Amino acid sequence: MSDEDISFLGASSGAEDGEMDWEEVDISPAEPVSVNLAPGPVISNKTIEITLPSEKSKGKEKAGPPRVKVMSQAERVARLNSHKIHTVALLASTAIRNRWANDKLLHARLMSLTPLALQHGFSMIHKKLQPDASKRGRLFEAAMSRLCEWWYETFDVYPDVGIKSRTYDQVAAGALDGEEGEVVRSEKSLMKHALQRSGSRDVSAQLFTALCRSLGIPARLVFSVQSVPWQASVGKPKPKKSTPSTPVLGDDSDMEEVPIPGPSKPKAQPAVKLRKRKPPGRKLQEDIRPPLAGWPPVFWTEVFSRPDGRWIPVDPVRNLVNKKRLFEPPKNDPNNRMTYVVAFEEDGYVRDVTRRYARASTKLLRGGRAHKEWWENVLAPLTRPYRLNRDDVEDDELQYQTVIEGMPTSVAAFKDHPLYVLERHLRRDEVIHPRTEVGRFRGDPVFSRSAVISLKTAENWMRQGRTLVEGAQPLKRVPMRAVTINRRREVEAAAAEGEETLQGLYSYAQTKVYVPPPIVDGKVPKNDFGNLDLYVPSMLPAGAVHIPHKGTAKIARQLGFDFAEAVTGFEFKKRRATPIVTGVVVAAENEDALLEAYWASVADSEEKERAKRRERVLKRWTRLVHGLRIRERLQKEYATTSNGVAIDVEVQDEHHAGGFVTELDNVVQHFTLPKPQHVVVENAMRPTTASQLRADADAGDDFVLTTTRDGDEDVDMEEVVPQVSQSTLAPKTMQQLAEERPIEPQRPAAAKRQPSTRSAPAAPPQPVASASRPRRAAAAVARAASTTAARGKKRTRRHSVSSDSATSSVRSEAGSDAEFVPPTPARTVAGRTLRARAPKSAEKVRAEKELERAYRRAVAAATSRDA
DNA sequence: TTGTAGCATTAACCTTTGTTCAGG
DNA sequence: CCCTGAACTTTGGTTAATGCTACA
The missing domain is CATH 3.90.260.10 (Transglutaminase-like)
Incomplete structure (x- = not known):
């Protein structure tokens, strides 16, 4: 029975969560x-x-x-x-x-x-x-x-x-x-x-x-x-x-x-x-x-x-x-x-x-x-x-x-009862607030389920953008949970002094929406850690703007604006909580300047990257052309006999010859192989075959996934060619296909946006900015089309810049570049802007649920088709 | 005899602000 | 010289669900 067959069993069983502990079981395969x-x-x-x-x-x-x-x-x-x-x-x-x-x-x-x-x-x-x-x-x-x-x-x-x-x-x-x-x-x-x-x-x-x-x-x-x-x-x-x-x-x-098989009635049971x-x-x-x-x-x-x-x-x-x-x-x-x-x-x-x-x-x-x-x-x-x-x-x-x-008759039946509760079944963070007894059970008071209130610590309320009203007294005190090392030290220190650390829990009614101190003279208020908590949009101070782009802190510092890094969540690793910083918060009047500088810097770094890349490509072309010329000269000078002889000699000498020429020969041969190139063209949707050669040389940069990519040029050169043909000829795995798919819709979008690059800047979606600044809402929505929009944007810009200013060979390089959006970097970049609280397993579970629902729909359709 | 408390086990969930060092 | 990002480390505590036994 394959995984698909039983997938409708549902993710809730937890069976599909990663590896199961099969080794515990001693059931023989027989x-x-x-x-x-x-x-x-x-x-x-x-x-x-x-x-x-x-x-x-x-x-x-x-x-x-x-x-x-x-x-x-x-x-x-x-x-x-x-x-x-x-x-x-x-x-x-x-x-x-x-x-x-x-x-x-x-x-x-x-x-x-x-x-x-x-x-x-x-x-x-x-x-x-x-x-x-x-x-x-x-x-x-x-x-x-x-x-x-x-x-x-x-x-x-x-x-x-x-x-x-x-x-x-x-x-x-x-x-x-x-x-x-x-x-x-x-x-x-x-x-x-x-x-x-x-x-x-x-x-x-x-x-x-x-x-x-x-x-x-x-x-x-x-x-x-x-x-x-x-x-x-x-x-x-x-x-x-x-x-x-x-x-x-x-x-x-x-x-x-x-029942006795066969004759169904003879053994009539009187009962x-x-x-x-x-x-x-x-x-x-x-x-x-x-x-x-x-x-x-x-x-x-x-x-x-x-x-x-x-x-x-x-x-x-x-x-x-x-x-x-x-x-x-x-x-x-x-x-x-x-x-x-x-x-x-x-x-x-x-x-x-x-x-x-x-x-x-x-x-x-x-x-x-x-x-x-x-x-x-x-x-x-x-x-x-x-x-x-x-x-x-x-x-x-x-x-x-x-x-x-009516009321249950056993303690256990009170558990999770929709109407009644016993105090003993309350959770750590729950309390019965209006303590009106609705009955008694073996001496214990019974309360209505509706009187159960769930509580949170003051910090937790802050994570929801709420703060305690003045004079609120905790409804309950519970021993502190020490999850991080720091907290643990605190608790241990307190324990050493013989006192127990308790934390107070408060109800929703004891809180109100947190209103952060406003911006004064362009000064952004900061917390003890020198940043600004922005767990929900409402936590943005009045007169402030959230710019959720990476690297904006540096620019803001250069420009001399007062700013605070925006903490939008936490990441938990190794008993340690690290804040997730998503851009900065600055005074509204600085927004445009900062954004402009930001986009300029993005463009600048892209330009640099592009120049570097162009250099690399040109170097390779130089080498190739150079080699071809050497080859031509050598052939002219020494290969006076028929072609066959000359090739024979080369093949024989392949391993111990000077190397340079043979290597080049390999390169040339690979490039002129017609078949792989055809596939490459189709796959990459490249318009002409004329630019194939150059494009392939360039594309190699994107497709080679080895770590030696930027290392030894010779190695690079040799690896590129077979890899291109291989990646295009071999059938793609499901994973490869899956990785490619999200990229596709981006291409037309990037192309469309090309003319108005600057006016419609792409960025990761960020609700905070749009919430506080309605006039930016439309742009934000446009941006929110995909989480990888930032990447698409970058590519777009690069494309437009290069086609304006570069030489013809470079232009084709850039053009092909725009089409070859490398999947991996885009995903990583997007991944970092995600909140840490979206765990991988949740996603998996969702996918599995989807699968299950689809199956059930099919079953339902099949069974009720004629109904 | 039935129901339940108590115990063991497992899985899921909750938690919520570092330091050092290489390399650009 | 400054900034950035990777590596480091090892793994808690609570609660709910469940199964089983002993006992009132």
């Missing part, structure tokens, strides 16, 4: 983790087979001391990934079934089976006949009850067939090996089941959903996703009943839950007697214990009651209407675990309705923020892009449900 997705739309509980070594953690831990065996990172990732794959696969399969439930022919057949009286029950409900909405609601529910009852009587449910939950260990131990799920290959199979009026509970619910839709009732196919749990603890608890104490070894004990023939009264009474309580379904239906404007759950297998409390399986049911409950609507979109059915819904989706995020990402492409009124109503209802769920 026992690989393999996840097979059955091809085709075969939907059954056999859709996924996951094979894993069952003895995983024991082997590797035994080497160490007899400590508690803990799941290795690799296994956790494998479990998590299995869970994710399984979840997505089950969702996809359900999406397909949901689509089948829209089949027109299926609708027609189901309707033809339905007694007219039942159908009339729904068509009778009409505003004209019954103006009272609540009464209409009751009518609807009654009609639905009759329909459900009829279905329940009519449809023969196979016992013990259908999707079941299996733990990771069970699957690993091969619990699924003998299991034969029912196979429903297409709408036709569904129709067959409909005509036969028999099938699994899953099929029953799916058909019932289709039936409701055929009657014009908005109906959802609800699915409690039974994916492999990733937690090792799930299924482990030792209820002696049906769960094997250790699923790993329990082949025999497993047997009782595994699952869900047949029609029982009179309802008795059945209810009797079912309440084992089947009703013990066997909530995995699939069921929600119908929309238009008069009431809400969704009503219907379980056609147990003949339940509007009893949402009876869908949550008991905690230890090994076959049914409620984790996510998803409702598929007619249009193929889904809604997460877990909260409606799970009692402690707040506790269900564990696994932390990352897992929640992942789940949201899974649902995102399946969610309706717009909202219907009924969605809002439903959300309100679900929200209300959380409210009336």
Whole structure:
């Protein structure tokens, strides 16, 4: 399985973060983790087979001391990934079934089976006949009850067939090996089941959903996703009943839950007697214990009651209407675990309705923020892009449900509860501000989650451009964190004196926007470090301008302006924080002068660089021409025989000859090779072949990436030529392509800007400048087109200058130069202007998320194409 | 019997202003 | 002589999530 294949698992798992600690795991390569997705739309509980070594953690831990065996990172990732794959696969399969439930022919057949009286029950409900909405609601529910009852009587449910939950260990131990799920290959199979009026509970619910839709009732196919749990603890608890104490070894004990393959009905299990023939009264009474309580379904239906404007759950297998409390399986049911409950609507979109059915819904989706995020990402492409009124109503209802769920009954349940908090679960930087108790839990006060305020140190508020209001007292004091060496020394010094260093934390309300002291007489205020904090634009002093260019400090100093370097962030390396300086801040009246001087200096240094380069190129040309002339002379003087002889001599002498001539010969030969040059021309979009020779000599400068570039000229000369042909002939790697791409859009931009170089100076985007000086906003926006704009600008200028003033050969050199924008330097320059807080991993994660989203979109598109 | 506290482990996150020296 | 930039160094502390055991 390649990386692409599993990339949709999501970055949140952290599995993709760099190298995993594979060496910790002692799983031999003979026992690989393999996840097979059955091809085709075969939907059954056999859709996924996951094979894993069952003895995983024991082997590797035994080497160490007899400590508690803990799941290795690799296994956790494998479990998590299995869970994710399984979840997505089950969702996809359900999406397909949901689509089948829209089949027109299926609708027609189901309707033809339905007694007219039942159908009339729904068509009778009409505003004209019954103006009272609540009464209409009751009518609807009654009609639905009759329909459900009829279905329940009519449809023969196979016992013990259908999707079941299996733990990771069970699957690993091969619990699924003998299991034969029912196979429903297409709408036709569904129709067959409909005509036969028999099938699994899953099929029953799916058909019932289709039936409701055929009657014009908005109906959802609800699915409690039974994916492999990733937690090792799930299924482990030792209820002696049906769960094997250790699923790993329990082949025999497993047997009782595994349906016997082949003949599906013979082994009728009395516990699952869900047949029609029982009179309802008795059945209810009797079912309440084992089947009703013990066997909530995995699939069921929600119908929309238009008069009431809400969704009503219907379980056609147990003949339940509007009893949402009876869908949550008991905690230890090994076959049914409620984790996510998803409702598929007619249009193929889904809604997460877990909260409606799970009692402690707040506790269900564990696994932390990352897992929640992942789940949201899974649902995102399946969610309706717009909202219907009924969605809002439903959300309100679900929200209300959380409210009336009441206070948790355990300490752990208070953790991350959306409504309540215990003080013990507060974080370091959190405090409960209006300390109004909303209740008590085992003697501890319970507070409302909304009263939790997150705090920051005064310094941290400053980083947000906020300062404390006068007289603010810290709401909390916490021991100081000593992260940098300096801080650590401070803390240690204090500790030596026996005092503890605490730092005060303040709330947002205790702060106000920081207004820096204004510029006075061109004097820029500075902090203790001699620079100016500019973390956010609002921290720019009145009358000041931020010029975010590198090297402006030097110029400002030369010009004699008062200035302060702008600190826009920090970089953390080796327990040390170094400020990120982004240009300078000067008084507004000095801005134009400074900018002008800056651009002049940029132009100047570019000119110098260009001159240097021209010199280098000219030197090489001189050498080449010189060599050619020597060669010509030598040939004239000595090569009196035929050409072949002369070349032969040269080839033979290549290694011990004088060197100069042979070397030149090499050069000449390479240059006249027609093929590589052609490619070069095309690739570089050079207009004529006439300038190829010169351009290539020049281009070598850009393309040679060896460090000896500016070193020995001979070496340079020899390396250049093959390298050009090589780089153009060899297929480019993905990375090369990727590096080239960002450069491309720059070329036209640079060319366009050429005439008005000076009036539209390119620069790295800098919000600070534009924020304080609106008149510069337009220019700033224009600049902000790309972070590498500065580089593009430089090249543009160089181009224009050279074409004005240089000799013809130099001009062509400069021209080709403008086209050959070297990728690497531009990127480095741009990179330095970035804030240090954008970590590499975040970018990676984003890219991976993008990938995952794309995959899901594809899945969603595939599954809902005909929907 | 269930729930939970306690412990171990891991990963992710937070942190927030140097010095020296070679080379241009 | 001044300025710039690279190299140096080694790696914390807290919190949350998770799994497991013991115990009320």
